[in-house]
Amino acid sequence: MRKTDILDVVSRKLAPFMFLFGLYLVSHGDLSPGGGFQGGVVIASGVILLAMAKGSAAAAALLPVRKLAVTEAVAFGLILAVGLAGVLMGAGFLADVLYDGTLLPIVRTPFVFILNLLIGLKVGAGASLICLHLFAQE
């Protein structure tokens, strides 16, 4: 089957915007619909789009498998560490350790932002890894 250039061009143009939208979902998850998991999946779907249109080698050149694996493991560790930080400070698992009792005019919660960021990294790296491994096996 012949591959057209349309697929190639569109996916190359579209993928950066998917990454950007994924990052937006991750970073605004504490204020608006979205969050770490959703954003991470959107980022991973950008990687999958590239892998399907340009081949898994091209996608792996952009995001090397090894770096993704390291990101996933480190993010996993950091999520556990952030959760356990609450236990260490006597506030309980996953308790907001950054909240000092003052209410801000805009309700941004740095703690939730950090958690979303880590979950986004973990999910994005994990889902991309699964797909890259599957494509590589074909």
Added chain:
Amino acid sequence: MSSVVLLVVLPFAGAMIALVGKLVRAEPVLSVISTVPLLGMGALLVMQFPAVLDGAAFTYSLGGWPEPAGIALTLDGFGWLSSVLVVLISTMVVFASFSSRRYRSTYFFVLMLLVAGMQVVVLTEDIFTMFVGFEIVAISAYVLIAFDRTDEGLLASLKYLLLSSMGILFFLFGVFLLYRDFGTLSLRIMAEDSATTPMAEMTSVHLAVAALCVGIGVRTAFMPFHTWLPEAHAYAPHPVSALLSGVLIKISFFAMLRIIAVFRATYLSDLLLWIGAATAFLAVVWALAQRDAKRLLAYHSISQMGYVLAAFGATSALSLTAAFSHAMHHALFKSLLFLVAGAAVQMSGARDLYLIRPIGRRAPLLAFGFVVGALSIAGVPPFNGFASKQLITSALDHHPAYALLWITAVGTTASFIKVSRIVLPRRPAGPALQITKLMTGLRSAHRVPVSEPASAGVMIHIPVVVLGLLCLATGVFARPVSLLLASLLSPTGLGAFTTTSAAGDPAIPATFLSGAKLLGALPVLLLGVLLYAGTTTVPGTRLARRIERIMPELRTILLFFVFGLALFAAAAYR
């Protein structure tokens, strides 16, 4: 109490360490470190023991959010016992995994994830989190079953994946119905709400409980939802088989106990009793027909879970203690049996009972461990199987279904005489040789895989010795052990389910080893020997081959699911 949350977070941390191990050079070291959290969990459980024994229940809200919005974890006597089971058997399995030297950090990552999932299931107070726990358990189990990448393992894993995903959809449907009715996912709040509502007004709750029971029933593998289990447990890597048969099926059973207790679904007890007795009997018939050592053991797991279910369904003063103690004892002796059988299979490269080379001379300690396990499961005094079967006998108290269980005990004895081939060095001569030749000539209904012989390692002796001693100890000290179980279980909400006498004394027999009881075990043993002799005759072997071939197809099992849902829901309107 943060120790409750640590019981869930520690295994996840272990999994994370193993994941890092994949990326750095020090993979073996990190594999070992990844299993250290099991020790921490053990220590935490030991520290909590006195308080839990006093009837304390530690509740922990994740993130500090109170219930109905937040997720609570609870460690009470019930959760403590389940956690101890998970930690103990997992530790033994970890030793066995190190022993075979074939598994790297990816394996330990999935193994620790499985442990974490089981801890979530047993400790959570939130039914959706329970669902998530079941899925973590299932996904790691799929990977572990197929881990050796044998053809049979991959197929078994796929079959388990199909069936348990179908089953968990029923569970999810039940969760949806409950959330629709109660507006909360917390089991504790649901229990409070449903206590004030009359049973007749909870029609959709009956359907929800039925759906949850079917979903969990697929994981617990009672008949007719059992068909994935023989393959999954037989073709998984040997240590994994021990973990699956030892703990995994119990965890889902414990979850079912919780749900039945929360909704006071006592109307299910007769159904559970008969399903349990039928499961025990039918599974032992299939077990007798098997010639693959691990398949035979897997069928026995189904059969013994039937015992547990029947004891629980009896709703007498003893039944909860009896069910729990048999579940615990089964975990001990079945993981022992799977570990030794796995070692024997690995050492001779054959799984066929008629081709396997006996390990009696080469590994006497393992052979001894196997004998202990076999005597336990066959209910020979003074091992623990005898003790818990005594409790079950008293719990059922001349119920008609007990006849089925008695026949099952005969079948169990017979099939373990058959499996003793893997330990006893024997020279077939005369008619025995003829039979062996005939059996090796007869084709089995399932291809019995052959692998390269390999050493089983030295470390395998640690779990075998520990589990063997525990089998003996829980049998000899049966009365204190069952009193302990009863006192741990009675303060939890489960006590209300069984009709315990007013004083809360569950009527544990004063002695487990009286002369009359010992004599009572004798006919079972004698008939078992006769039955074994029967199966070695030519018509017996032909019949066995025929039974072995009966296997429902996947689409039939899906019908069973729907049928089971209708049956469980209809039980409320009897």
